[in-house]
Amino acid sequence: MMRTKDFxxxxxxxxxxxxxxxxxxxxxxxxxxxxxxxxxLVRRLRALKLGTFGEYISLISDEHPGEMQEFINxxxxxxxxxxxxxxxxxxxxxxxIPELVRANAGTRKLRIWCSAxxxxxxxxxIAMALRACAPAWAGFxxxxxxxxxxxxxxxxxxxxxxxxxxxxxxPRATIERWFDAEPGRTAYRVRPEVASLVTFGQLNLMDAxxxxxxxxxxxxxxxxxxxxxxxxxxxxxRMADLQREGGHLFLGHSETLFKVSTRYxxxxxxxxxxxxx
Ligand SMILES: C[S@@+](CC[C@H](N)C(=O)[O-])C[C@H]1O[C@@H](n2cnc3c(N)ncnc32)[C@H](O)[C@@H]1O
Numbered sequence: 508m509m510r511t512k513d514f515x516x517x518x519x520x521x522x523x524x525x526x527x528x529x530x531x532x533x534x535x536x537x538x539x540x541x542x543x544x545x546x547x548l549v550r551r552l553r554a555l556k557l558g559t560f561g562e563y564i565s566l567i568s569d570e571h572p573g574e575m576q577e578f579i580n581x582x583x584x585x586x587x588x589x590x591x592x593x594x595x596x597x598x599x600x601x602x603x604i605p606e607l608v609r610a611n612a613g614t615r616k617l618r619i620w621c622s623a624x625x626x627x628x629x630x631x632x633i634a635m636a637l638r639a640c641a642p643a644w645a646g647f648x649x650x651x652x653x654x655x656x657x658x659x660x661x662x663x664x665x666x667x668x669x670x671x672x673x674x675x676x677x678p679r680a681t682i683e684r685w686f687d688a689e690p691g692r693t694a695y696r697v698r699p700e701v702a703s704l705v706t707f708g709q710l711n712l713m714d715a716x717x718x719x720x721x722x723x724x725x726x727x728x729x730x731x732x733x734x735x736x737x738x739x740x741x742x743x744x745r746m747a748d749l750q751r752e753g754g755h756l757f758l759g760h761s762e763t764l765f766k767v768s769t770r771y772x773x774x775x776x777x778x779x780x781x782x783x784x
Pocket of ligand 1: 531532533534583584585586587588591622623624625626629654655656657660710711712713727728729730733759
């Protein structure tokens with residue numbers, strides 16, 4: 508039993524919460540995450556004026572739709588940043604986009620899916636990389652679809668406005684090129700020519716995807732680390748079904764398709780190309 512001044516979270520209750528998280532999101536929480544879960548959910552108990560974790564579990568187990576989403580939002584880890592793992596965006600602009608433009612000369616379309624977009628920094632960086640190499644895709648219809656499970660993240664991403672500390676590590680030239688400063692420089696708005704390439708929506712990777720392929724590029728970075736291997740296998744199989752031979756898949760720095768999928772070949776640092784028919 509974990510004891511604090513206000514609430515107890517028993518092992519049975521923690522295991523029930525872990526099972527709910529896994530069933531709803533695919534996220535596998537180890538025993539070591541008990542304090543983290545406690546810290547994130549205690550705010551929900553206070554907001555709802557509940558006395559025990561048992562009451563909270565009853566509430567979400569009854570499929571209280573609003574609270575189930577709040578529960579999921581509280582559990583997700585949304586760490587992200589502009590130009591995170593920046594070598595991926597260099598590769599996208601310098602070689603992946605020119606290669607796909609040649610391959611898609613017939614359709615003159617490019618479709619990119621950012622499948623765990625968090626608060627939007629990643630898909631906007633994709634759009635910045637696209638704008639930076641715009642002559643390479645002149646005359647093409649290019650769109651970035653950006654989705655995430657967490658509704659608060661998607662709402663933030665749609666706004667496209669970031670506090671100054673979210674851009675403080677970017678070179679000044681990058682800030683000036685892709686953002687408009689809000690009065691007082693306390694926040695920065697992504698420029699319309701970047702934002703206009705991206706469409707946001709809420710989507711759970713564990714559910715059905717209302718997405719029509721083929722997708723030329725999928726970003727699926729720093730999310731499958733939270734899924735077990737079986738969930739990863741199913742996920743990448745479904746992603747491969749949405750891509751043609753030559754489609755690209757970008758994973759996070761600590762993620763791999765080794766022993767997970769044979770439908771892609773490794774072509775760069777956690778960058779894969781779809782193989783086979
Ligand atoms: C650590 S962030 C990574 C964000 C971004 N891809 C990056 O690399 O900077 C992980 C994101 O995955 C999302 N996520 C977790 N489980 C998900 C699921 N089942 N479906 C869709 N998104 C999920 C979380 O809400 C969170 O925003």
